[in-house]
Amino acid sequence: MSESVSDWNRDVVDEFRARGGKVAAFEGRPLLLLHSKGAKSGTQYVNPLVYLPAGDDFAVFGSKAGGPTNPDWYHNLWANPDTVVEVGTETIRVRARVAEGEEREQIWDEQKRVNPNFAAYEEKTTRPIPVVVLERVA
Numbered sequence: 001m002s003e004s005v006s007d008w009n010r011d012v013v014d015e016f017r018a019r020g021g022k023v024a025a026f027e028g029r030p031l032l033l034l035h036s037k038g039a040k041s042g043t044q045y046v047n048p049l050v051y052l053p054a055g056d057d058f059a060v061f062g063s064k065a066g067g068p069t070n071p072d073w074y075h076n077l078w079a080n081p082d083t084v085v086e087v088g089t090e091t092i093r094v095r096a097r098v099a100e101g102e103e104r105e106q107i108w109d110e111q112k113r114v115n116p117n118f119a120a121y122e123e124k125t126t127r128p129i130p131v132v133v134l135e136r137v138a
Helices: 007-018 072-079 101-114 117-124
Strands: 031-037 044-054 057-061 082-087 090-098 131-136
Touching (some): 031 057, 044 072, 057 101, 072 090
Antiparallel strands (some): 031 044
16 A cells, blocks of 8 residues: 655654664654554555553654644544554554543653653643554454
8 A cells, every 4th residue: 555654754664664663863762653544635644653652552642843733643543543553563453542631641741751852842832732542453
C-alpha cells in the first residue's frame, strides 16, 4: 500500500525501518511510526512520533512542537481510530482513543518528566495538548 510521508519525515521513517526502530536523532527516546488514514482524503499517512509506554499500549502526544493547532494525524485518528503502528520491527494493530481527566494528567505529567521538550511545547501554546492512547487490538 502506498503511503504519504512529508519530506521532513522521510529520512526518519527510512532510518527507522532500516535500523529496526532506531533513529540517531531520537536516541534515548522511544519512537514509533503511526499510520493514519486521511479523514477527508483517505490517503494513508505515516508519522514518526515519540511515545510513552502505557502498560502494553502506547501514548502519543499531539504537541505539534507547541504549534497553535492539533497535528493532522490527530484529526485523522479521530475519524479513523483503527490503525497500525510500527514499533521496532513489529507492526501492531491498535485503536486510538483520547485520554481524559486523571488518566490524561498522569500520562502527560510522566511524559513531561521523561522528556522535558514536551513541557516546553506546552508553554508555547494555549491549547491543551491531546494525549492519545493507542490500545493494542487482538
